[in-house]
Amino acid sequence: LARAPHHLIDIIDPTAAYSAAAFRHDALRLMADITARGRIPLLVGGTMLYFKALREGLSPLPQADAALRAELDAEIAQYGIEHLHAELAKVDAETAARLHATDTQRIQRALEIYRVSGQPMSILIRQQEPNPLPYNILPFALIPSDRGVLHQRIATRFEAMLKQGLVDELRALRDKYPLQRNMTSMRCVGYRQAWEYMEEEITATELLDKGIAATRQLAKRQLTWLRSTENIGVDCLSDNLHEQVITTIRRELYSNASGFASD
Secondary structure (H helix, E strand, O other): OOOOOOOOOOOOOOOOOOOHHHHHHHHHHHHHHHHHOOOOOOOOOOOHHHHHHHHHOOOOOOOOOHHHHHHHHHHHHHHOHHHHHHHHHHHOHHHHHHOOOOOHHHHHHHHHHHHHHOOOHHHHHHOOOOOOOOEOOOOEEEOOOOHHHHHHHHHHHHHHHHHOOHHHHHHHHHHHOOOOOOOHHHHOOOHHHHHHHHOOOOOHHHHHHHHHHHHHHHHHHHHHHHHOOOOEEEOOOOOOHHHHHHHHHHHHHHHOOOOOEOO
16 A cells, blocks of 8 residues: 555444445546546456446446335335345346345345346346446466465465454444444454354354355356456466466557557
8 A cells, every 4th residue: 555545444433334336437537537647547456347337337227216215115124135135036137146145235126127127137137328437457367276276375364363452343334333243344254253242152273264165155156257357367376377467468559559548
């Protein structure tokens, strides 16, 4: 962070929700500012849905409906989110298949869209008008060549997160903000397991094991998405990763002399 300016970090409170649409708006504003200063923006991260929204645009989905959202909240309280996930599978199997059965926010939104429009969200997304990113991009995907090494690094990383104070960090956030465990920010990997530990629902050993398992599942979903899209794959486990990336960038730029900004 100290070596290069970073953007869109610590921009909202953990009680707030942040959408792909909001990200696209913020990212485009920043990219315009960065390129106007003669710089090249570098987008880094693992939220594939956000990158897809930035790269391809967003579909015109129905606006949120407060009354319907309250109705869905009541159904979740009475029957549980798994029941709504099963309902979603009946009306939009494609969307249900890519959502975890406990992903309350996205299941709720998908059902809300179906009940408002009468059409599955997956169909509406495919009907979207093209709204491509107004820049030429060079997409890199870091694809590990050895799953065993990847899993070991994930375990090492989560162990380090715990040693560096993940639980204390969450405790401080809970003291500062009126957080609930079903909030988007609290459902992310790490916080979700630390919350269970703080509520004495799991032991310290289970916190470690569940955190590692959840991170591995997240990495698997990310890799599946990356392999399904057009990217320049680079082995992130390579000893000369830096040299590989620089060489590949130079090769791609020389073969596409038009540069990054589109006409």
